[in-house]
Amino acid sequence: NCSSNSQDLVPRVALVVFLLKGKSVLLGKRLSSIGHSTFALPGGHLEFGETFEDCAAREVKEETGLDIQKIEFLTVTNNVFLEEPKPYHYVTIFVRASLKDPLQTPQNLEPNKCAGWDWYQWNDLPEPLFRPLEVMVQSAFNPFPESQ
Numbered sequence: 001n002c003s004s005n006s007q008d009l010v011p012r013v014a015l016v017v018f019l020l021k022g023k024s025v026l027l028g029k030r031l032s033s034i035g036h037s038t039f040a041l042p043g044g045h046l047e048f049g050e051t052f053e054d055c056a057a058r059e060v061k062e063e064t065g066l067d068i069q070k071i072e073f074l075t076v077t078n079n080v081f082l083e084e085p086k087p088y089h090y091v092t093i094f095v096r097a098s099l100k101d102p103l104q105t106p107q108n109l110e111p112n113k114c115a116g117w118d119w120y121q122w123n124d125l126p127e128p129l130f131r132p133l134e135v136m137v138q139s140a141f142n143p144f145p146e147s148q
């Protein structure tokens, strides 16, 4: 059990986006107290009153400047980080999306939180991956539409 009273520690909700281009996905190296120096999908905290689609489009736009479309729910996972200096618990919603303009390139709009965005082939992902994504990849999760 945690030392502080239960009001301080509540599960938070994150939403992350598999932004797909061909057989590649957009990843950025996190510069953050959670998952520092690990490769993660764009995304972040679901804000009060937001739909999943609004959150996905907002977070990707805020972090990369990219405009996305065809946002589809994929899955949700429960991520408990008790070994961190401060315990964290995130319920993470995974969606997929595609670029509105396939020629649009990502910008690193939050250089204090991300080392930079790049496209990585799904069968050749960088390491280390952010834990919630690592667990998904290890479970052989396939974020791509059947046709691809």
Ligand SMILES: CC(C)CCOP(=O)(O)OP(=O)(O)O
Residues within 6 Å of the ligand: 014, 032, 034, 043, 044, 045, 059, 090, 092
């Ligand atoms: C830590 C993670 C699982 C949830 C929060 O994600 P994030 O740090 O990318 O959040 P923001 O993009 O909203 O700042």
Ligand SMILES: [Mg+2]
Residues within 6 Å of the ligand: 043, 044, 045, 059, 062, 063
């Ligand atoms: Mg964000």
Ligand SMILES: [Mg+2]
Residues within 6 Å of the ligand: 043, 044, 045, 059
């Ligand atoms: Mg946010």
Ligand SMILES: [Mg+2]
Residues within 6 Å of the ligand: 042, 043, 044, 045, 059, 063
């Ligand atoms: Mg984020």
